[in-house]
Amino acid sequence: MPIISPSMLSADFLNLGAEIDMINESDADWFHLDVMDGRFVPNITFGMPIISAMKKRARKPFDVHLMIVEPEKYFEAFAKAGADILSVHIEVSPHLHRNLQAIKALGMKAGVAVNPHTPIAMLSDVISDIDVVCLMSVNPGFGGQKFIDQTIHKIRQLKQMISECGAHTLIEIDGGVTLDNAHTIIKSGADVLVAGNTVFSSPNPKDTIKSLKEITK
Ligand code: DX5
Ligand code: ZN
Numbered sequence: 001m002p003i004i005s006p007s008m009l010s011a012d013f014l015n016l017g018a019e020i021d022m023i024n025e026s027d028a029d030w031f032h033l034d035v036m037d038g039r040f041v042p043n044i045t046f047g048m049p050i051i052s053a054m055k056k057r058a059r060k061p062f063d064v065h066l067m068i069v070e071p072e073k074y075f076e077a078f079a080k081a082g083a084d085i086l087s088v089h090i091e092v093s094p095h096l097h098r099n100l101q102a103i104k105a106l107g108m109k110a111g112v113a114v115n116p117h118t119p120i121a122m123l124s125d126v127i128s129d130i131d132v133v134c135l136m137s138v139n140p141g142f143g144g145q146k147f148i149d150q151t152i153h154k155i156r157q158l159k160q161m162i163s164e165c166g167a168h169t170l171i172e173i174d175g176g177v178t179l180d181n182a183h184t185i186i187k188s189g190a191d192v193l194v195a196g197n198t199v200f201s202s203p204n205p206k207d208t209i210k211s212l213k214e215i216t217k
Contacts, residue, residue: 002186004212005030005063005172006205007196008054009045010143019200020057026206027213030063030085032174032194034143035078037068040092041141048074048081055082063132063194065113065174067140068092072099079106087111087134090122100129113174115140116148120157128167132192133158137185138175143196147176152188159189179208182215 006028011019023031033051038044055062061084068074071088072095078086086108093099096112103110112123113134123133135154138145155171162169172192173185182193193212202208 003029003192005032005194006199007032009034010196010200024059026209028209030061033064035066039069041067043141048077051081085109087113089113127165130169132170134172134174155188186215
């Protein structure tokens with residue numbers, strides 16, 4: 001069964017407590033938290049104070065996706081705020097290997113997020129050091145965008161790279177995941193589905209999460 005990580009970017013921020021309770025009670029596995037700085041991506045969301053407030057109520061791991069420049073400046077702050085998995089973008093990490101070690105030294109799982117234009121080959125020499133690859137299936141910055149079909153090819157390539165290395169890296173797909181395309185995504189080799197719009201704009205978010213969770217290869 002896939003790991004389901006609902007993106008809180010599409011939650012109702014005025015009722016964040018109730019939205020967190022809903023995820024707690026649902027079949028979701030993680031909370032996906034999108035941090036944006038208005039520099040790496042053309043949007044700004046939330047940071048440490050909101051994450052630490054959410055942590056008091058949430059009962060599932062925090063999968064924090066940093067879409068910020070110079071992410072290494074804030075690793076410790078995100079660890080303190082409650083991140084369990086911390087993902088940095090490869091495009092803002094000239095020292096990716098160092099970043100991965102620094103994240104793990106703080107007790108978190110280390111993730112690498114990859115933009116749609118970035119070749120999978122960029123990961124080949126560090127794949128065994130990565131806990132989760134967050135493959136962007138939209139251009140990062142906003143929820144509710146359309147899935148980029150080329151991602152399916154990248155999932156297969158990445159899956160092959162991981163098995164050739166005997167690594168245990170999880171493949172997470174982020175952006176435009178729907179009940180219609182989720183099966184193809186899982187069948188291609190993905191382990192984790194992020195879903196914002198699909199979950200939170202559905203009439204019954206808990207049922208939608210359940211349907212995503214029940215998708216099999
Ligand atoms: C986009 C974010 C995604 C986004 C996904 O930059 O990284 O996590 O919230 O939203 P949906 O599922 O609506 O495409
Ligand atoms: Zn994300």
